[in-house]
Amino acid sequence: MRITRSLLLFALALGGCAWDAPREAREGSLRADGALPPLDLGPGPDRGPPTPACADDVQTLFGEDGGWVGEGPVTREAPRLPVDCGASGRGAVFAFRSAEGGAWRFSSEGSSLVDTVVSLLAGCDANALLLACNDDTDRGTQAVLEATVQPGQLVYVVVSSFGGGEEGLARLAVTPVGAPLPGDPCDVDAPEACGAALACWWSDGARVPVCQAPRPRQVDERCAPDDRIGPCVDGALCLGEGAEARCVAGGGGCPPGVVAGDLEQFRQGEARWVVGSADVQSGGVLAACLSGEQRRHRIWRLLITQGGRYVFETRAPQRDRAVDTVLEVALVCGPGRALACDDDGGSSTFSRAELDLSAGMDVFVKVSAFGPGEVGAFSLVVTRQ
Known part of the structure; x- marks a missing residue:
């Protein structure tokens, strides 16, 4: 495992206009749980909806007030944005706005990319202001970034590969600070235990279920029957009780005489x-x-x-x-x-x-x-x- 790298970039308030200030960098100190302490992004201007330069590339976040989750492709053809922490600048872009504001955690856990970087931007064009970024924590090579977002503030979150050599699917989970972290043990019979943006499943080889970003499970894998984001791939069904539940193929055929x-x-x-x-x-x-x-x-x-x-x-x-x-x-x-x-x-x-x-x-x-x-x-x- 590489040495952890965390770089936080922010604007200092000068003359009452924080966004005209020069950027400065500092090394983020890890907490005991492996996450970064929340970074206050300041009030900042609302730059409105995505600019035409990236409007077609912004991915949607789905979920409830308690959290959001989304996914998008990372390819070499993606638009290059001003990210840092060793990222190439090409990645999946998500738009995030919280009506109430507060401290939020942005995690790339569950991405198919081996090593990810999460970056927060004030816009989604080549000249956008970089607010913060994180490479990985002592929990692994997936990125976790915590930031305090002001009420109504629109930020763009980029999930990209470290070094720019990988292509794949990026996943972003946005949860309030204080909610369970990816990898925390949980109870599959209490779906709310992990919050809205994480699901309680068994990781491969794990002896207990843990909170993780929702991803479809393969046939014969363990699954959570009551998970609200369909847990199995290709229309497979999640059947069974508790620890015995598995993704089972088929089951979609119509009875004789019934036509769909x-x-x-x-x-x-x-x-x-x-x-x-x-x-x-x-x-x-x-x-x-x-x-x-x-x-x-x-x-x-x-x-x-x-x-x-x-x-x-x-x-x-x-x-x-x-x-x-x-x-x-x-x-x-x-x-x-x-x-x-x-x-x-x-x-x-x-x-x-x-x-x-x-x-x-x-x-x-x-x-x-x-x-x-x-x-x-x-x-x-x-x-x-």
Whole structure:
């Protein structure tokens, strides 16, 4: 393991204008837990949305108020930005803004790159001000940087490879300082133990589960059945209880007599899928939130190619008489493994569900009539936010 290198760059307040001050460098001292003490970035100006020079390259962070997680490619064709700490300047760029401000931890744990650097910038062009950077800590060659961000302050976070020789997938987890660190032991039966941006899984060869950035697990690997960011690759299912849960291939086939059509995008390139009008068909499906007889239904299959929050809604049809709908989103075409099921969460007697889904998942969208024997039509809209 190389000797730890941590370089923190910041602007000194001169004449009431901190951002015109010269940069200075200092060596960050590690805490007992291996992380850097928070660096106060100062109020700073709000430079607004990404500039055209990097607008197409900024990756989205997904999550809740408690934390965020995102991923993006690191290639030799990525735009070169003014980063430091031994990085090449080419990396995955993320935009981060906290309405409340406070001390935040930026971690690259979970990246496919062997050695990473995390840098914070005030902008995302070649002339952007470098606020801080970190190479690695005594926890390993992944980078951990802590900084105090002012309320509403927009910063850009770059995850790049040390030395610039690697290409791969960069992962960024943003968590409040004081939340569990990657590698901390956790309890898979308490999903909230690791916060919103980390998941509780077994690392390869580990004897206990630990907090780590979510990444899809391979078939036969241990997994967390209740993790909100689909834990298994290629539509595989996470089955079993506690320590016995494993990613199991298959399970997506429809029962005999049940047909699932592919849900196609509304327009090329749009994160929206629309079925203008569809009739419920013959029986064969019983939604997870219903009981009794099977209902008339329609089923679509949707391959998630980009992770994020998805909204599923039924609405009034473009024509024909509307039917009272029940909406279910599941990992299998047949019964079981429902991710969400709703009756009247939408407008009037229509249905609505929101889910965080990861790239590579294969989900089935099932719409059925509320009552046995009911007939009618509906419209289905799926949107990635």
